[in-house]
Amino acid sequence: MSERYAERGVDEKAPDVGELTPPDRTLMGPGPSDVHPRVLKAMSTPLVGHLDPSFVEIMDEVQELLRYTFRTDNQWTIPVSGTGSASMEAAIGNLVEPGDTMLVPTNGYFGGRMKSMAERAGGEVVEVDAPWGEPLDPVDVERGFNEHQPDVFGFVHAETSTGVRQPNVSELTDIAHAHDAFVIADCVTSLGGVEMRVDEWGVDAAYSGPQKCLSCPPGASPLTLNDRAMDKVLDREEPARSWYLDLSLLEGYWGDERAYHHTAPITNVYALREALRLVAEEGIEERWTRHREVAGDLKVGLRDLGLEMNAPDEYWLPSLNAVRVPDGVDDAAVIDRLLDEYDLEIASGLGDLEGDIWRIGCMGHSARPKNVEYVLAALEGALAEQGY
Ligand SMILES: Cc1ncc(COP(=O)(O)O)c(C=O)c1O
Incomplete structure (x- = not known):
């Protein structure tokens, strides 16, 4: 037992853990x-309730700032509670319905994660190949569409495992739309650092994480869907398999109603707001x-x-x-x-x-x-x- 604790008569099973002193990396x-000091400061401000009128205002501001950063007018633009994988699973798990086919890339680690998530959502997965370290070739994507007629196509805009940026985004979205499919873009390592224009480039759903080019701790992760994608989500025959990430339920909190769904990670939302404010200030x-x-x-x-x-x-x-x-x-x-x-x-x-x-x-x-x-x-x- 710790002597420090024993002197004070503290329960002998209480772990004596020292003060938090992470290295200065x-x-x-x-x-x-690295997190911007202004973001760290925002995280040390007092909590308000997740339905407090002042927090509702903060939610509106975060949504507006996210639209600016994604280059979109999508009404449906929110921070998902959780890390980038949560916004990723919210996009895939809501847009892919059981029996749908999703086309995913094989040119990096995160295409593999798309595949796992689409399968868990009850989708059939087909793949478009490119070696690790290379982007997808639109010709191969077109071939994938002709062969499999997928309902949803996912690609990784900034593949963190290989350092590859997917060029020709509009070309890929044009192919998908000509086949009446939906496009999901992984922008985890690009949002706020590398050109991404959700509306202009025809991306139907895009997700990101705050801990990369936004320099914010993980915990509230950007997601945007256009009306066409959201209509598919709201018209699903069976609910999304995850209750927590079901966008039709989250609409109650982030839409007009502002009703309780889960307790938002308030401090992470503060942090994201400040990180996005820095984006807007810089342009x-x-x-x-x-x-x-x-x-x-x-x-x-x-x-x-x-x-x-x-x-x-x-x-x-x-x-x-x-x-x-x-x-x-x-x-x-x-x-x-x-x-x-x-x-x-x-x-x-x-x-x-x-x-x-x-x-x-x-x-x-x-x-x-x-x-x-x-x-x-x-x-x-x-x-x-x-x-x-
Ligand atoms: C391209 C890409 N997609 C998805 C993720 C998953 O994000 P997270 O680790 O925050 O859950 C990452 C994380 O590094 C990523 O780089």
């Missing part, structure tokens, strides 16, 4: 990114430019170190830079060295790219020149220690 991995297009420029400097610096990017410029993803591990270098040792010596987080490759790449994030508040200089200096040091 610089987060340049695949997310979370969404300016923010996309900043990410491109700062990550562009990172790319130049990496090339100066003799390192090679995994994705060609054509579909390079500024928010997640996949860098090839040079021959003879131990990728995990470099990651450990950066964390131990520099308090700097970067990540290894996943799946087909495990051991082949490092993943260096450049997202939101982490997308700053001083972070780029720091990561380049630290990498140079860690590589030199390995005789590179």
Whole structure:
């Protein structure tokens, strides 16, 4: 038993856990990114009730700010309580009905997650292939539509596992709409950092997470659906399999009624509001430019170190830079060295790219020149220690 507790006569089973002192990391991995101090400050403001009139106003503001950030006028734009996987499952689990067919990509880790979620929703899954590290080719998507006539098509706009940005979004949505299908876009690693225009590009439903280019802790995750997609959700023959993520029920809370469904994560909504306010202050297009420029400097610096990017410029993803591990270098040792010596987080490759790449994030508040200089200096040091 802890002496500290014993002196005070505290229950001997009470765990004596010390004060919270997390290390002071610089987060340049695949997310979370460094949280902006203003967001942290917003999180330390007092709670109000989730139905308090002042909170209802905050909900309206968050919805308006989300529409701005998604570049959409969709009425149905909300933060889903939970991490990015919650907004992802809300999109897939509501739009895919039992017996529907969903076309999903195989070119990265998160297409695999789409598949699992669509299957759990009772859907049939068919796949459109591309190697890990490459985007989908519209020709293959068209072939997938002709062969399988899917009801829903999902793609990952910013594949965090490979550092690939899906170009030609409008081309893909045109194909899907010509076949009367719905398009779901995974924008977890692009929203607020990489150009995404939900309305102009014809995306029917898009979801994201707050912990990437929005630099906000995870917990309330952006989701938007257009009226056509929401009509499908509201016309379902059987309810969505998840009660918690059933959008027809969530409509009661986020729609006009503002009635209780579940207790919203109030502090996370405050945080998201502040993070989105920062987006609006900077300007969404300016923010996309900043990410491109700062990550562009990172790319130049990496090339100066003799390192090679995994994705060609054509579909390079500024928010997640996949860098090839040079021959003879131990990728995990470099990651450990950066964390131990520099308090700097970067990540290894996943799946087909495990051991082949490092993943260096450049997202939101982490997308700053001083972070780029720091990561380049630290990498140079860690590589030199390995005789590179
Ligand atoms: C592209 C993509 N989709 C979905 C997710 C799932 O989000 P979360 O881990 O917040 O649940 C992630 C998380 O990294 C992601 O990168």
